Amino acid sequence: MSAPEGGTLGLAGQDEKLLACVHCGFCLPVCPTYRVLGDEADSPRGRLHLMRAVAEGRLPPEDPSFHIHLDRCLGCRACEPVCPAGVPYGELLEHAREEVSRIRPSGVLTRLLLVAFGNRWWNRFVGTKGRILRATGLPAWWGSLYAGSHHGRPGGVGDAVRLGMAMLAASAPWPGLKGSAVPVADPESPDGSLDDSTQVGSSVEGLGRVGILKGCVQQGLFGRVGLATRRTLAANGYQVVEVEDVGCCGALHAHAGRLDEARGRARRQIGAFRRAGVEWVAVDAAGCGAAMKGYGALLAGDPEWADAAAEFSASVRDVSELLSMAGPRPGARVELRAAYDPPCHLLHGQGVSEPVHDLFRAVPGLTVVPVPDGGRCCGGAGIYGLTQGELGGEITREKIRCIHDTGADVVLSGNPGCMMQIGGGLLRAGIDMGVVHPVELLDESYRRAGLYGK
Amino acid sequence: MTRPAAGGDQHPLEPRMAKRLAEVVGSAGVVTEPGRLLAYESDALTRFRRSPRAVILPRTTEEAARVVRLLVEEGIPLTPRGAGTGLSGGGVAVPGGVLVGTSRMDRILTLDPGRRLARVQAGVVNSDLTVAAEPHGLHYAPDPSSQAACTLGGNVGENAGGPHCLKYGVTTRYVTGVTVVTGSGEVVELGGDGRCESLDLVGLFVGSEGRLGLATEIELRLVPRARGVRTLLAVFSSTEVAGAAVSDIIAAGLLPAAMEIMDQGTIQAVEASIFAAGYPTDAGAVLVVEFDGTEAGLDAEAEAAEALCREAGATQLRRARTEAERQALWQGRKKAFGAFGRITPDLIVQDATVPRSALPGVLARITEIGRRHRLRVANVFHAGDGNLHPKILFDRRDPELVERVEAASREMMQACVEAGGTITGEHGVGLDKRDYMHLVHGPQELEVMRAIQGVFDPAGVWNPGKMLPPAPDGADSQDTPGARGKGADGAEAKGEAGGEPDAKVGVEAHGGADENTRWEPSSVQEVSRLLAYTSRTGTPVRIVGRDGDPNSGARLRLVASGLPGEVDHAPEDLTVTVGAGCPIESLQDRLAASGQWLPLDVPCSRGWRVGELVARGEWGPLAPAYGRVRDLLLGAELVAGDGRVLQLGGRVMKNVAGLDLVRAVAGSRGRWGAVTSATFRLMPMPRAHAVLAWEGDRDAMRDLAGRLAVHPVLPASLVRVVAQPRETDSAGDGAGGTSVRDRVLVRLLGSSPTVDAEARELGTDFPGATVWTSQPRGPGFLDDDPVTQAVEGEAGEGQGGKLDHEEGVLLELRCGTMNGATLEGKLARLLPSGRPWIHLPLAGVWRVSLGEREVDAVDPVSLAGLAAELRNQGGDLCALRGRVPGLGRPEGPLDLLERRVCAVFDPAGVLDTAPILRGGAGSDAGPRSSPEAK
Structure with missing residues (x-):
């Protein structure tokens, strides 16, 4: 590993943050892995204690216990809002994973993922191929094999492939959103090729210039969400401006402990948005939003970039926050009973809850039911379902059970990873329920209201 | 105090043993990797650290019992662990020991809204039970600040308290039954709501800090959720002024559900955290007062309290208008401990209880002690209960600083004890306070606790070394008069300083000791002397409350009604200490003069004396709302069956220093000895x-x-x-x-x-x-x-x-x-x-x-x-x-346990068994066969 640029390596220098933990244990009951396993080494407090032991030299970083329990962390950060001492767990986790990555190379799956989504050209390629494969219907068939039963060894290869297929299938738009009563007049460009010239309802009053993160997975498989974000922001008075597409925000790298790569991505994003001259950076993927709000901390040790990063992070908003600041203006009726499952990186990572409900309130006819224990992670967490199949499967099944109990028509969640994990989980459980991004729903409501013309 | 070194000092469990354990609990339930075990090296008091040799996580009572049997066979000591949120080192492994964790025993087994009872596994989180009970309009009342994380099993082990215990009482009041795995791996069911009360073994178990066994299942009483609540915040220039306001509120006869004071240091820590509650950071102290109950009366109560605060000098008053505002006020208070994390590397949360009226003096002394040792001390306390939590900020990497912290802790404890308080109100003794136990208990009382521990766990496998200081070498040496082995004579020496060593003298003055004799002692010393005599000579005796008891058979009687009945009432503390001979009516007269009362209505109890009231432990229709005798009793003086004069409990609202002998004195029915005085908590007289x-x-x-x-x-x-x-x-x-x-x-x-x-x-x-x-x-x-x-x-x-x-x-x-x-x-x-x-x-x-x-x-x-x-x-x-022939039940393991506990107090077995309910109400027993306990 190369020398650190703009930051210390691993857990060195993190003493003060680690010492903030007074071991009170308030984080235990909110940790999904502790709830399932009952092992304190798989709780936030336990993991912090292991990190501190490594930092103090009491535990060699090579110790498998250190790796195993860090690997099992979902990174959902549910422990952060309950921590009275304000321990920045997510940040420390990334440093700890960096510590691990010095000793043990990232897994094959992780590296594949980083290449597939981290590289802009590969990303485009994978996104296109993914959409083609998705369109064949094969993933939906494959992913729903043995639906509702526990066939095969959980965590096995067959299981992982079925999960992957189900997740791909679940990234497709939910057909139920465009009610059959409404004439189908689809203004959407084909997935993935955002029509850059679209200037929908450009701002008159001007709530400010907004640039939208295009991202990787989001752009590849959820292009419709990006368009919805663009249209709804514009409809609420923002001036949406073009930003050069520089690809992944670096969240995937940071979560894997590859902080140097993450810093590089961060600098590129900051540069792109700065060149576009925006006041706000809008993000419709909660994981990316949380990471970009953390650029300030990520680059704090880089004298050249620290100030710019802090300034940039202060301008990052989840799309729901921007819409909430504008009202948002109400649309037409969409009669739906929807279960809202907040993404961890929105609820815990960014502390955003009320703005999403403001968005829901702008959709007449919508009934939102909370998912019991809604703050609990769905088990998505990047490729967790593939690397920790058994544990991830158990966490996802519990989430699916809670969602099913709501009796809703559709699940709302504002993060591509969660949408795929939940959608895949529903498919595999044989439950017919769609998954929709909140902004897609508002977009549909606006479309029905004729805000976009005909 | 010898403190264990950092982790990794223990041999891991042998693989053979780990394999056998895994066969019982599954491989996910056995932790033996040294690195992973580091996560278990301390509880929330990080000063005491020791990695366990293994952690075992059973899922059921049956698994736990099998685990215990396997480990005990190898002589491996065990420590129960819930969520590891304790603050006294109770859940830390002992040398050579393993932890038995309850985290996978997290099911609520039954919830019966009609009977307001729940049966849970020990690992259920405190607030999860309330969440489950909420749809039925019920909740679980004890609310320790860690309630979102701590387990009910841990609450039982520590007899946990919480802010709302001012009105609702602590854990022991809500525990009706416990399933216990004893030191031999045997499973016993203590208590149970369906059972008639006998010797209160549940009361003994609650707060036993894992020394009597592992609680695997618990039966708990739920209470209806109050329909209305008013929460107010009063801002003061200092904790002293805030404390005065608390006294005024009590004196006015108001009964808040909770009264909490935070000092400036705590306010600033909380306001810097994400749980900032909007306390003014320049205030000397804030007081949170909460009233709950039926809507109609609440505004009047809150207004009265506000007026009193204003008169006492409150600079600002605020009332929570919404549930969110109320939650914010409480979150700030409840997360105060953790909030210090951002301003200090290490922290000791002290815990002591003093009579409420002693609070101002004690606070001043604590400030002075902190200053003298150059330490940062912040304070937060359950002001209504007199329960203080001084927090000492330090850094354990600085050994000189750690020494000063320890010295200051000790001095603070001494100051609290000198003020009539105790060394721990709700956190427990564990490792932290063990060496302070002698500040509040004499050698005899400690010996009794050790002996009871030995009854439940003769081999001493459960959490050895915690709570009880080790017995002095040569227990019956000269410097411990009255210690076990010395027995009656020792007690007498204490009971009658410099008196006549020949007990016979006293006996003759009372008319001898034959079957028809009736002794009526008029002092504690006499009772002590007489019981010492009967114990030594093996003369059967029955302790009765009053004359007019025809059922004692051919037996010597000791009538307790002639004992002194002085009333020592502390209205500002809402407590009274009263001699056993005081008639209940006279006591209520005295209390009424100050607008207070002892809320007991035992039917047909006119003419009873306080001693009989306590010994019988009976209750009337008021009990579900106000508690039984056991719940109102704070302390008692007992002359044990062998003449030892024991001081049990104290005069403070919350007290978890050592085994709780007070609960079981109520209802001991003369089997432990004669109750000679009692201290009760009181209530303001209803309007x-x-x-x-x-x-x-x-x-x-x-x-x-x-x-x-x-x-x-x-x-x-x-x-x-x-x-x-x-x-x-x-x-x-x-x-x-x-x-x-x-x-x-x-x-x-x-x-x-x-x-x-x-x-x-x-x-x-x-x-x-x-x-x-x-x-x-x-x-x-x-x-x-x-x-x-x-x-x-x-x-x-x-x-x-x-x-x-x-x-x-x-x-x-x-x-x-x-x-x-x-x-x-x-x-x-x-x-x-x-x-x-x-x-x-x-x-x-x-x-x-x-x-x-x-x-x-x-x-x-x-x-x-x-x-x-x-x-x-x-x-x-x-x-x-009275008695009905044929009602006795077959002997069970509980009877043996009860008899052995009684034998701790009455080693010679001379006290009458007739008053025993269990198995005894029919069979008129003669003198008991020799007790099994040794």
Whole structure:
């Protein structure tokens, strides 16, 4: 590993943050892995204690216990809002994973993922191929094999492939959103090729210039969400401006402990948005939003970039926050009973809850039911379902059970990873329920209201 | 104190053993990797660290018992661990030991809203139970600040408290039964709501810090959620001024649910955290006061408290207007401990309780101690209870600083004890306070605790070295008079300083010691001397409360009614210490003069003395709302069966220093010795009093009582009187005959607006009530209320007057899973015609009084049959007073445990077993065979 640029390596220098933990244990009951396993080494407090032991030299970083329990962390950060001492767990986790990555190379799956989504050209390629494969219907068939039963060894290869297929299938738009009563007049460009010239309802009053993160997975498989974000922001008075597409925000790298790569991505994003001259950076993927709000901390040790990063992070908003600041203006009726499952990186990572409900309130006819224990992670967490199949499967099944109990028509969640994990989980459980991004729903409501013309 | 070195100092468990354990709990339930074990090296008190040799995580009682048997075979000591949120080192492994964690025992097994009971596995998180009970309008009352994380098993182990314990009481009040895995891996069921009370082993177990065994399942009482709440924040210039406001609120007769004070250091820590509650950071102190209950009276109470705060010098007053605002005020308080994390690397949260009136002085001393040792000390405390939590900020990497912290901690404890307090109110002794135990307990009391621990866990495998300081070398050496082995003589030496060593002198002065003798000692010293004599000579003796007890058989009697009855009332602390000889009525007179009372209404207890009240441990219809004797008792002086004079508990509201011997003194019925004085917590006298009575046929009244029991209005008492037709007036008419009518009575106590509103609401929801009201101005205000009249009148009807239960019998029945109506049908066939009974729905208890002649009319075989049937269904039938032949139950493991516990106090086995309820109410026992305990 190369020398650190703009930051210390691993857990060195993190003493003060680690010492903030007074071991009170308030984080235990909110940790999904502790709830399932009952092992304190798989709780936030336990993991912090292991990190501190490594930092103090009491535990060699090579110790498998250190790796195993860090690997099992979902990174959902549910422990952060309950921590009275304000321990920045997510940040420390990334440093700890960096510590691990010095000793043990990232897994094959992780590296594949980083290449597939981290590289802009590969990303485009994978996104296109993914959409083609998705369109064949094969993933939906494959992913729903043995639906509702526990066939095969959980965590096995067959299981992982079925999960992957189900997740791909679940990234497709939910057909139920465009009610059959409404004439189908689809203004959407084909997935993935955002029509850059679209200037929908450009701002008159001007709530400010907004640039939208295009991202990787989001752009590849959820292009419709990006368009919805663009249209709804514009409809609420923002001036949406073009930003050069520089690809992944670096969240995937940071979560894997590859902080140097993450810093590089961060600098590129900051540069792109700065060149576009925006006041706000809008993000419709909660994981990316949380990471970009953390650029300030990520680059704090880089004298050249620290100030710019802090300034940039202060301008990052989840799309729901921007819409909430504008009202948002109400649309037409969409009669739906929807279960809202907040993404961890929105609820815990960014502390955003009320703005999403403001968005829901702008959709007449919508009934939102909370998912019991809604703050609990769905088990998505990047490729967790593939690397920790058994544990991830158990966490996802519990989430699916809670969602099913709501009796809703559709699940709302504002993060591509969660949408795929939940959608895949529903498919595999044989439950017919769609998954929709909140902004897609508002977009549909606006479309029905004729805000976009005909 | 020797502190264990950092982790990794323990040999890991042998792989062979780990494999055997994994066969029981699965491989995910056995942790042996040294790195992984580091996560378990401390609880929330990080000063004490030791990695366990292994952590075992059983999922059921059965698995836990098998795990214990495997480990005990190898002589490996065990420590129970819940969520590791404790603050005394209780959940840290002992040298060579393993942890048995309850995190995978996290199921709520049953939740019975009708009986307001829940049965849970020990690893259920405290607040999860409240969440589960919420849809039924119920909640679990004890609310330690860590309630979102801590487990109920841990709460039981530590007898946890919390802010709302000011009004609701601590954990022990809510635990009705515990399933325990003992030191031999045996599973015993202590208590249980369906069982008649016997020796209070549950009370002994709660707060035993893992020394008596592992609690795997717990039966808990739930209480209705208050319908209204007012939370106010008062800002003061200093903690002293805030403390004065608290005293004023108590003195005014208000009873808040909670009163919490935070000082400036704490305020600043909280306000810097994400749980910032909006406390002004420049304030010297803030006081949070909460009232809960029926809506109607709350505003008046809150306004009164606000006025008092203003008079005391509050610079700012704020009332939470929304639930979110209220939560913010509480979150700030409850997360205060953790909030210090961002301003200090390490932190010690101290815990001590003092009489409330001593708070200002103690606070000043703590400040002074902190200053002298150059330490940063912040303070937060349950002001209503006098429970302080000084927080000392430090960095454990600086050894010199750690030394100063330890010195200051010790001095703070000394200051609290000197002020009449105790060394821990709710966090427990664990490793942290063990060396301070001698500050509050003498060698005799410690010896008793050690001996009881030995009864439950003879091999000493459970959490050895915690809580109880080790016995001094050579327990009966000269410097520990009265220690075990020395027995009676030692006690006497203490009881009568420099007195005559020959106990016989005292005995002769009392008329000898033959079977017909009646001793009536007039001082504690005399009691001590006499019991020392009987113990030494093996003379059987029975301790009785008063004369007029014909049941003692051919046996020497020690009558306790002549003991002194001084009343030492501390109105500002809401406590009283009273001698055993004081009649209850005189005590209530004295308390009433200060507007306070002891909220007990034991039926037909006129003429009883305080000693008898405590020894019997009985309770009346007020108990579900106000607690039983055991819940109101803070301390007692007991002359043990061998003459040792023991000081149990103290004079403070919360006290978890050592085994809780106080609970079980109540109801020990002369089996431990003679109670010579008692300290109670008191209540402000209610301002208003009303009784609503309905009359109707059997089914209607049963249904009404059932609906009242789950109605959101929480009455002070709920009684159903079931009348029985006499054969002469309505032969063949059966139950529900027109000539006899059943009644349901509800007693309401509280402030005038509350009682008025509650009476109106019940009157509207359940029409047809006759309403009776009074203003409780003086003592004995319950004597003539319709509830007392009904309960005592029915008790005495058969005799044409008040029944003296020394001649008759008072039966108590608990239905378990049997249908209440079925039970009553069987009861009706069994009892003589015309004999009514009462049903106390909130306690799940039926009671029948039988006069002397009526007892003979009951077929003993049928009665024993009903008893057996009830016991088979988790219920019970026993004689609370008097005796019925044939009611005894077969001996079980609990009887052995009880006898061994009693033998700790009465090693010679001379005290009478006749008053024992379990298995004893029938079989008139002679002198006991030699006790098994050694």
